[in-house]
Amino acid sequence: MIVGAMLSGVTAVAFGLLYQVAGSTLVVAGIIGTLSWAVASVLKLIHGSGLLGDFVGALIVGALAEVAARLKHEPALMFVVPAIIVFVPGELVYQSMVAFLQNHFLSGAQSGLSALMAAGSLSIGLALSTAVLRPLLRQHQTQLPTPLMHLKCGSIFHRQRI
Amino acid sequence: MNPTSRGRAQTPDPDVLKVIADAGAALLASGGEVARVEDTMQRLARAYGVEAVEVIVLPTALFINAGGNTVIRRxxxxxxxxxxxxxxxxxxxxxxxxxxxxxxxEERLAQARHASRYRPSANLLFAGVAAGALSQLVGGRGADVLPAVIGGALTQIVRQWFRRIGLANGVGDMGAAAVAVLPAVACAYWRVPRPGSVLVGGIMVLTPGLLMTTAVRDGIEGDLLSAAARVLEALLSAGAIAAGASLPLYLYLALGGHWA
Incomplete structure (x- = not known):
């Protein structure tokens, strides 16, 4: 599970690089990816938890990204997009595809519908955290970040400005 | 100019509007949310003394109007x-x-528009690493890493090539997905136990993750037109990827290939 969380962080960083994200933003995106995957995989251990892991994972991605965006004055997209990729139900889509190709229509439909559901729960998780947190953070914009300001300054890589 | 308007700066310089529209168009074309594009354009307009400005941003076009001048970008x-x-x-x-x-x-905008931090060759490496890590996340073994890395890099090569020759996005996704499957098919042919994780790793490089995210964020902001359009685009893209990936797989299975 720890290996999985690390891999999730690596995936988030790699996708961030692919989408031209750079510097400390990338590191934060990787951390968000690691944390959210860790929580999601703990939740998936619960028997019968279904899509709860995906939902909570997306919720955490959205919430942390919103906070990070506020602290680092970068668009929240820079954090959400790399970190959410690992939750995309690629494997379910693949299973559905192979089942249809092998004429197993029932299991193909089942996997396909599960993939749609998983994508839906990701969207709801993201939407909920963003919709709730954004107005809250905007309200306290002036007071909240001051004790946390040092986070912004301590960038790990030298940030290149274009 | 206009005798009825009192005060100054009621009729803004058309060049200002053009530059602002260019900034918004670049932002929108790179994947920015509608609310961010509108916000940025309004902020820029205010900075250049254009107070009464109306901005409309759609997923495929934007309009900016101030003092009787309108600039449109498609x-x-x-x-x-x-x-x-x-x-x-x-x-x-x-x-x-x-x-x-x-x-x-204008100069800094032109620079920002071509802001790409990594070389295309570096992108191949990133796509490969992403595919390799994903193949492990979906339950692959150590032996699956290398084919998945090759798959991811191949996908990226094909996608960049298609983009350079100006192929439509959907067709490009389809072609890239078809190529992404080839290492997995090779794995299945040589009886590597889990070709599925190789396949998923290669295909996930094409995932329309940004479209899905911006669709959700547009929906929250109330930009329903853009949210609906982007959901549709994401679904079409996912469908194109699945269709493209199915073709080589179908041929392989129809020829009696072994698939774990």
Whole structure:
């Protein structure tokens, strides 16, 4: 599970690089990816938890990204997009595809519908955290970040400005 | 100019509007949300003394109107480049704090529009690493890493090539997905136990993750037109990827290939 969380962080960083994200933003995106995957995989251990892991994972991605965006004055997209990729139900889509190709229509439909559901729960998780947190953070914009300001300054890589 | 308007700066310089529209178009074409594009354009307009400004941003076009002048930009090609989103965001922040001359803004905008931080060859490596890590996340073994890395890099090569020759996004996704499957098919042919994880790793490089995210964020902001359009685009893209990936797989299975 720890290996999985690390891999999730690596995936988030790699996708961030692919989408031209750079510097400390990338590191934060990787951390968000690691944390959210860790929580999601703990939740998936619960028997019968279904899509709860995906939902909570997306919720955490959205919430942390919103906070990070506020602290680092970068668009929240820079954090959400790399970190959410690992939750995309690629494997379910693949299973559905192979089942249809092998004429197993029932299991193909089942996997396909599960993939749609998983994508839906990701969207709801993201939407909920963003919709709730954004107005809250905007309200306290002036007071909240001051004790946390040092986070912004301590960038790990030298940030290149274009 | 206009005798009925009192005060000054009621009729803004059309060049200002043009530059602002260019900034918005670049932001929108690189994957920015509608609310961010509108916000950035309004902030820039205010920085250049254009107070009464109306902005409408759709997923495929944008309109900006001030003092009887309207500038329209049509957005035809969209791609994912978060570097452009970040640098135009930064530019609009800088400008609203201390305005720079219009010529300089134009220059910095041109730079921001071509902001790409890594070389295309480096992108191949990133796609490969992403595919390799994903193949492990979906339950692959150590032996699956190398084919998945090759799959991811191949996918990226094909996608970049298609983009360079100007193929439509959906067709490009389909072709790239078809190529992404080849290492997995080779794995299955030589009886590597889990070809599925190789396949998923290669295909996930094409995932329309940004479209899904911006669709959700547009929906929250109430930009329903854009949210609906982007959901549709994401679904079409996912369908194109699945169709493209199915073709080589179908041929392989129809020829009696073994699939774990």
């Amino acid at each position: 957005i035809r090609n969209r791609s994912v480049n978060l570097a452009v989103v970040a640098s135009i965001n930064q530019l609009s922040r800088d400008v609203s704090r201390n305005p720079i001359p219009l010529g300089e803004l």
